[in-house]
Amino acid sequence: MELSQFMEGFVKRNPGEPEFYQAVQEVAASVIPYINDHPKYIKARILERLSEPDRIIIFRVCWEDDRGKYRVNRGYRVQHSNAIGPYKGGLRFHPSVNLSVLKFLAFEQTFKNSLTTLPMGSAKGGSNFDPKGKSEREIMRFCQAFMTELCKHIGNNIDIPAGDIGVGTREISFLFGQWKRLRNEFTGALTGKGLEFGGSHIRKEATGYGCAYFMESMLKHRGDTIKGKTCVVSGAGNVAVFTAEKLMDLGAKVVTLSDSSGTIYDKDGLNEEKLEFVKDLKLFKKGRIAEYSDKFDCEYHEGKKPWGVKCDLAFPCATENELFQDDAKELIKNGCIAVAEGANMPCTPEAIRVFQEERMLYAPGKASNAGGVAVSGLEMTQNTTYMAWSGEDVDLLLKGIMADIHQQCIDYGVVDGGYIDYAKGANLAGFKKVADAMMAYGVL
Ligand SMILES: NC(=O)C1=CN([C@@H]2O[C@H](COP(=O)(O)OP(=O)(O)OC[C@H]3O[C@@H](n4cnc5c(N)ncnc54)[C@H](OP(=O)(O)O)[C@@H]3O)[C@@H](O)[C@H]2O)C=CC1
Numbered sequence: 531m532e533l534s535q536f537m538e539g540f541v542k543r544n545p546g547e548p549e550f551y552q553a554v555q556e557v558a559a560s561v562i563p564y565i566n567d568h569p570k571y572i573k574a575r576i577l578e579r580l581s582e583p584d585r586i587i588i589f590r591v592c593w594e595d596d597r598g599k600y601r602v603n604r605g606y607r608v609q610h611s612n613a614i615g616p617y618k619g620g621l622r623f624h625p626s627v628n629l630s631v632l633k634f635l636a637f638e639q640t641f642k643n644s645l646t647t648l649p650m651g652s653a654k655g656g657s658n659f660d661p662k663g664k665s666e667r668e669i670m671r672f673c674q675a676f677m678t679e680l681c682k683h684i685g686n687n688i689d690i691p692a693g694d695i696g697v698g699t700r701e702i703s704f705l706f707g708q709w710k711r712l713r714n715e716f717t718g719a720l721t722g723k724g725l726e727f728g729g730s731h732i733r734k735e736a737t738g739y740g741c742a743y744f745m746e747s748m749l750k751h752r753g754d755t756i757k758g759k760t761c762v763v764s765g766a767g768n769v770a771v772f773t774a775e776k777l778m779d780l781g782a783k784v785v786t787l788s789d790s791s792g793t794i795y796d797k798d799g800l801n802e803e804k805l806e807f808v809k810d811l812k813l814f815k816k817g818r819i820a821e822y823s824d825k826f827d828c829e830y831h832e833g834k835k836p837w838g839v840k841c842d843l844a845f846p847c848a849t850e851n852e853l854f855q856d857d858a859k860e861l862i863k864n865g866c867i868a869v870a871e872g873a874n875m876p877c878t879p880e881a882i883r884v885f886q887e888e889r890m891l892y893a894p895g896k897a898s899n900a901g902g903v904a905v906s907g908l909e910m911t912q913n914t915t916y917m918a919w920s921g922e923d924v925d926l927l928l929k930g931i932m933a934d935i936h937q938q939c940i941d942y943g944v945v946d947g948g949y950i951d952y953a954k955g956a957n958l959a960g961f962k963k964v965a966d967a968m969m970a971y972g973v974l
């Protein structure tokens with residue numbers, strides 16, 4: 531099988547979906563040489579089947595704003611694969627949400643969830659609803675309207691949504707409340723819930739903590755450590771702040787955060803007080819990161835990303851395609867030795883090529899940000915056994931899972947000269963488990 535031939539057919543079947551092409555092409559480039567060596571996968575058309583979602587649900591979400599005006603948004607759930615477990619993946623509320631974005635995210639989730647070692651299939655969903663500037667009551671009404679339709683398609687052993695961009699604990703709480711009301715059952719059909727009603731300790735921290743743990747594993751494998759390193763982090767949401775928190779715990783200096791308006795550059799580095807300010811500002815008050823520079827008197831670069839700042843380690847934690855080829859070159863010029871993706875697909879293919887040609891440590895999101903969904907899996911286990919584990923216990927399990935994912939990347943990712951191609955390793959290890967399950971089921 532040839533990559534170009536496969537992609538030609540794929541693009542024809544999915545017109546106008548650039549993010550989906552990007553994600554599929556990246557995986558197909560790693561997987562095709564492997565399946566050419568294992569023709570049973572070609573005969574079973576596993577790659578064609580794996581790049582076609584099981585099901586896509588699209589629905590109208592009608593709600594009333596605070597002025598009594600009726601509003602209409604579009605809701606989606608892409609149930610990509612339940613080959614190795616129930617559908618599982620986040621919900622995104624952002625004006626940029628469309629089918630291409632959700633299909634790429636659900637596709638990526640397939641390999642990520644496979645890597646976690648837990649029995650989870652893959653999905654992604656959301657809406658083009660923009661939470662910015664909406665009152666809490668508007669957000670609640672929207673979430674209730676969204677769940678009124680979504681509840682017909684999810685459930686404990688069917689599909690278990692969680693948060694993503696624009697969907698944090700507050701939104702999950704509104705969604706879960708409506709689920710419970712409509713279904714008249716208290717089951718853990720969403721993860722990322724509040725601790726009082728079935729949520730897991732460390733879920734909100736897990737994606738960021740896991741990303742820092744993954745970086746620590748990559749550095750350790752090269753005989754190095756996070757301690758003393760200067761780090762640039764993009765974003766200022768859930769993933770970014772908890773990546774920064776764990777990096778600081780591990781002895782690093784974090785000098786940037788950003789949002790869609792600009793970047794703060796704090797030469798002295800964040801500390802506990804500053805990070806608490808950011809959590810309150812971005813996760814609760816939904817303010818702008820520029821307010822950090824007013825409060826702590828540091829540089830603010832309007833409209834800029836953090837990639838021009840001198841650093842040892844970089845963590846893109848905001849959104850897809852936020853780090854381009856020139857940014858990658860700039861990072862290398864400024865001394866950066868390693869990149870771990872907290873976001874999904876934040877580096878463009880050209881940027882990744884630059885990192886890999888330089889033999890830098892580069893961790894793809896499907897490996898380095900898998901800690902979030904892994905702890906979601908642990909939340910599901912706690913819910914179904916009516917248990918609540920301590921934060922220490924969950925953190926220990928998270929560390930073990932991230933170390934296991936790192937090992938899988940090594941097992942499948944060693945290339946010429948001993949360089950670890952973490953992207954290839956993650957794609958192949960993630961692929962093999964799902965593909966073998968599909969083979970076992972026969973023609974489905
Ligand atoms: N939450 C989770 O558990 C997981 C999340 N991820 C991924 O991590 C990334 C961040 O998610 P999360 O932290 O949960 O989301 P949040 O909504 O908490 O934060 C998103 C952050 O990214 C910024 N951002 C969003 N869109 C853009 C854009 N188009 N350009 C520039 N900045 C942007 C936001 O800025 P602003 O405030 O201005 O909008 C905000 O700072 C996403 O790629 C997500 O898919 C991956 C694994 C798990």
Ligand SMILES: O=C(O)CCC(=O)C(=O)O
Nearest residue numbers: 619620692694902903906
């Ligand atoms: O916790 C989950 O189910 C999903 C998290 C997520 O959306 C992701 O891994 O991208």
